[in-house]
Amino acid sequence: MASNGTWNVYLSGEIHTDWRDQIKTGVAARNLPVDLVSPVTDHAVSDDVGVEILGPEDDPFWKDHKGARVNAIRTRTLIASADVVVVRFGDKYRQWNAAFDAGYATALGKPIIVLHDPSLTHALKEVDGAALAVAETPEQVVRLLDYTINGRL
DSSP states (O other): OOTTSOEEEEEEEOOSSSHHHHHHHHHHHTTOOEEEEOOOOOHHHHHHHHHHHHOOOSSHHHHHHHHHHHHHHHHHHHHHTOSEEEEEOOSSSOOHHHHHHHHHHHHTTOOEEEEOOGGGTTTTHHHHHHOSEEESSHHHHHHHHHHHHHOOO
């Protein structure tokens, strides 16, 4: 928790739905002292950052490798400074980066809230096992944050 009493919450994972906006709205509605941060969610910007800043690559493997490493500077720094990490898995795309973020946060001893549809429970059993809470909706995440911060239901 920041010295001003604000909690840093990192929102990792799926970028194709508005779950982050729902959490932001819920946090604001409950007036929670929370700063929400996340990876860059613009797919094109995230994919191209390495070659845009550090120069072109002929091989797509090296383009992706360079971009992933540049993105990791942001991701690892924000997870390291987070009080809580929320990891969202959607059902349409494989979120390997979210699985990595969950593992990294666990290695750092960060509390993790996993967010996913119940249909993914079996596939995510190991990730869920590392989490301190498994939520099905963004509203549940907001309620978990409210309880954690304020002790209120």
